[in-house]
Amino acid sequence: MEQELKLQILDPSPAAWEKISQHPLLALGTISPLQLHALYYDSRDGALQRARLAYRVRREGKEWVATLKAEGQSAGGLHQRPEWNVTVFSSEADLRVFTDSDAVALLAPFLDLALQIILETRFERLESRVDRVDGSQILVALDRGEIVANGLREPILEVELELATGEAAAVLEMGAELCLTLPLLPDGESKMFRGLRLAGLIPTDAGTMRYQTPPLRRHENAGKAFSRLLIQQSQQAISEARQHSTDNSTQTLHQLRKTVRSLRALLRFCRALDADNRLGNARQELADWFHQQNIRRDHEVLAMYWEALATDTGTEVIPLRSWLIVQAEATPAHLGQCAAAILKLWARLLRATLYSDQDLQHYAEMHLRRQDRQLMAAGDAAKTAASFHVLRIRIKNWRYVILALGDIWPSKDSKTLLKLLSALQEISGAVHDAEMAGQHLAGLATSRKHGLAFSAGMLMGYLHARESRQRKKFSRYWERLENAPRPWG
Structure with a gap:
């Protein structure tokens, strides 16, 4: 079973390559690169791909090596799948070279296929073997080259950490150390997957699907259930960090923050x-990253409000919007910091699951009732801006937990409760946005930059007028929440 963590290099510059290749943790030193050329085969109608099989023949130095990979899983950059390797005499396709009984059984229906080259990879590789403190051994591969398919080319620039012996957690821990100091992020896409997409053999958006929440069983052990749920959300967050590194959009950063918020709510x-x-350090590291991004998110939200308001009123958009975007971009996304915290959390959960002597339903309902009482008390106490902010955060956290645990009550309708919480989250967010606008725009509104001052004052006035309406709306929805049935009774 192959287990490897793939890390994409985000900075293509020669300086970044030099920094990564000389990093002491990778132990590459003065190793000479190995030149690799791989040919990937399938039938014209993609029979192997439909069977979730990957077959390649690769030139490794002076040898040709045939490799078969079967269906496994890839999540959060960690690839786990069965793999068989056989030294062969040439690059000719021949499925009969695999003699392992499991491989033979998988390939039996395909031995007479007419195979053709569907894509190629050409790259140089630096390799080393690293011993970890827990006794695990990790094979390091630093790759630079290209994928060639359908007349198109795409660069290869990545680090692979493959587990040779020991625990998969060791690979994640090493990946966390590297992401924290180098321009790297876990990547769930293999070279073949990227090549298939380049060749037009899979949809262009095939790599952007969200992970499915693992089914929860009400009578399973609470510790094991929450460990699985936390790992799944960690994988989702890593995937979204990678997506943001590609798109660098307000929407992808917002989605990443939402998933990290949900992960933090479950940890709490x-x-x-x-x-x-x-898990204490991981909780704190995720909180640190999340709060670092607040200023960026605030300015991005204000930019969206202003663009809509200026468009509706025929006011010039660019000066204030440009100023807000510059302020937002002054706070880097620090995706490596985020990924490192999540990888460490994931590793700790692999090394030892959470412990409980209760089943999931008992633990969840007991703590949801306690949070329910705390939420109602926070609502009664929300008389100031600070206490209302506390209430807003409690609403968010409670909603995220109930969403994650919805499988526990399949016969009871939690939709009403979740709709109310979603509405209250949105309304309280609008109130927060008005307060946040005052913090960020008050100085600008009284500045001598006439155009910016007018636009900032206009936006503040709009949001504050909106705030009074939202507070009245919040009171109505809060009363409904107080009387709404809870799925746990």
């Missing part, structure tokens, strides 16, 4: 299962 909810506080 199952804290009682972490008696030794093994």
Whole structure:
């Protein structure tokens, strides 16, 4: 079983390559690069691909090596799948070279296929073997080259950390150390997957699907259930960090922040299962990254408000919007920091799952009732801006936890409760936006930059007028929430 973490290099510059190749953790030193040329085969109608099989023949130095990979899983950059390698005499396609009984069984229906080259990869590789403190051994590969398919080319620039012996957690921990100091991010796409997309053999958006939440069973152990759920959300967050590194849009950063917020809400909810506080550092590191991004998110939200308001009123958009975007971009996304915290969290959950002597339903309902009481008390106490902010955060966290645990109550309708929480989250967010606008725009509104001052004052006035309406709306929805049935009774 192959287990490897793939890390995409985000900076294509020679300086970045030099920094990565000389990083002491990779132990590449003065190793000479190995030249690799791989040919990937399939039938004209993609029979192997439909069977979730990948077959290639690759030149590795002076040898040709045939490789078969079967269906596995790839999540959060960690690839786990069965693999068979056989040294062969040439690049000719021949499925009969595999003699392992499992490989033979998988290939039996395809031995008479007419195979053709569907894509190629050509790259240089630096290799080393690293011993970790837990006794695990990791094979390091630093690759630079290109994928060629359908007359098109796409660069290869990545680090692979393959587990030779030991625990998969060691690969994640090493990846976390590297992401923290180098321009790297976990990548869930293999070279073949990228090549298939380049060749037009899979949809262009095939790599952007969201992960499915693992099914929860109400009578399973609470510790094991929350460990699985936290790992799944960690994988989703890593995928979204990679997506943001590609798109660099307001929408992708917002989606990443939402998933990290949900992950943090679940970590807080199952804290009682972490008696030794093994996850404490990860909780704090995620909180640090999240709060660093608040200023960026605030200015991006204000830019969206202003663009809509200026368009509706026929006011010039660019000066204030440009100023807000510059302020937002002054806060880097620090995706490596985010990925490192998540990889460490994932590794700790692999090394030891959370512990509980309760089943999932009992633990979840007991703690949801407690949070329900705390939320109602926070609502009664929300008389100031600070206390209303606390209430807004509690609403968000409670909603994210209930969303994640929805499988526990399949016969009871939680939609009404979730709709109310979603509405309250949106309304309280609008109130927060007005307060946030005052913090960021008050100085600009009184400045001597006449055009900016007028636009800033106009936006502040709009948001504050909107705030009074939203507070009245919040009161109505809050009363509905107080009387809404809870799915746990």
